[in-house]
Amino acid sequence: MLTTDIRFEGWTTESWGRFLSLWKPRAEPSREADRPRGGLFVVHDGQRIRKILHTKRGRIAPEETFPFDLGELTQRHHASFGVSIEMGALEDVMDDFGARLAREDDLVAQSLKLMAAFREVMQADRVQLWPRRLAGVPVPTEGMIFRALDALCSDGHVILVALFEDGELWTSICLRRRGAEFDVIAGPEDLKQAVGLLSGDFRRDYVHLSRVCERMYGPLSFGCFTDVDTFRKLQVDPEPGAWSRAAVVRDLVLSPVPAAVGLALGFDGARLALDNLRMVTERIDRFGLLDGVMRMARKQVGKVLSDKDVSATLGFDPLAVLRALLRR
Numbered sequence: 001m002l003t004t005d006i007r008f009e010g011w012t013t014e015s016w017g018r019f020l021s022l023w024k025p026r027a028e029p030s031r032e033a034d035r036p037r038g039g040l041f042v043v044h045d046g047q048r049i050r051k052i053l054h055t056k057r058g059r060i061a062p063e064e065t066f067p068f069d070l071g072e073l074t075q076r077h078h079a080s081f082g083v084s085i086e087m088g089a090l091e092d093v094m095d096d097f098g099a100r101l102a103r104e105d106d107l108v109a110q111s112l113k114l115m116a117a118f119r120e121v122m123q124a125d126r127v128q129l130w131p132r133r134l135a136g137v138p139v140p141t142e143g144m145i146f147r148a149l150d151a152l153c154s155d156g157h158v159i160l161v162a163l164f165e166d167g168e169l170w171t172s173i174c175l176r177r178r179g180a181e182f183d184v185i186a187g188p189e190d191l192k193q194a195v196g197l198l199s200g201d202f203r204r205d206y207v208h209l210s211r212v213c214e215r216m217y218g219p220l221s222f223g224c225f226t227d228v229d230t231f232r233k234l235q236v237d238p239e240p241g242a243w244s245r246a247a248v249v250r251d252l253v254l255s256p257v258p259a260a261v262g263l264a265l266g267f268d269g270a271r272l273a274l275d276n277l278r279m280v281t282e283r284i285d286r287f288g289l290l291d292g293v294m295r296m297a298r299k300q301v302g303k304v305l306s307d308k309d310v311s312a313t314l315g316f317d318p319l320a321v322l323r324a325l326l327r328r
Helices: 013-021 070-076 090-099 107-123 142-152 191-197 202-216 227-238 240-246 260-285 292-304 309-312 316-325
Strands: 002-009 039-042 049-055 058-060 081-086 127-128 158-165 169-179 182-185 220-227 252-254
Touching: 013 169, 039 070, 039 202, 039 240, 070 081, 070 127, 081 090, 081 260, 090 127, 107 127, 107 142, 158 202, 158 227, 169 191, 169 202, 191 202, 202 252, 220 227, 227 252, 227 316, 240 252
Parallel strands: 002 182, 039 081, 158 220
Antiparallel strands: 039 049, 049 058, 081 127, 158 169, 169 182, 220 252
């Protein structure tokens, strides 16, 4: 999804490191001090374990019998994740991947074909992961990905995510689409110089930042502005209506809002309203007389989703996947 002449600009080591830190898995503060650290890699031949390697403690003598429980083994050796690989499985993945490739495949098509080949060996239990955070999440097709991209960002337009801290621009990323690919990945440094002094309130500053971004890179298709602490909380908040509630009270500013994002926020808010209504009806309707009404209401809310909604297009909720990946 990147052009051959892509521009990677406007970054310093600090701003790029800040952006990457947003996507690192993290534990609750109460667990951070004593949580398991490192990973456990187990290599076997289908009959016995050949090697165990802990990324923090080094090699471990393979005393376990075969077959084994990867989750139990990982927890016993105090690791945060475990990977079990049958000898020859990765070679088969690459052979299968090479057989699927076509000369005209771009990076997206190649990545999806590699994921499909890898999933096949996982389904055969030749490669196992623990915990299986993405169990049940389907692999989207290339068409699904580009339809979702069309719903978020038009050709020639820009996606901008800007995060603030103490009134200053903490980090940001600007992606400009050209055709089916992105030709610009820009950081905050050039934007900072062009926008000048900020007022200290992102709810006002986002307007000036948006104008500067459009002048430098192109018209905005989607803009997301908030402070970094709010963004981190929303990333892992499983409560229905968390994003829509933040948008309503302006802890989160979305401007402009594509139809796909607007639908998702509306559906998120409707789920919150239904959950609150369910709690109320459970207290006053102890005989379940309103169960049919609640099921019908949920069905009607589901019809809000259309082909332009990203979750409906991909077949899964991207925010749920993000929460699964970020939570330790």
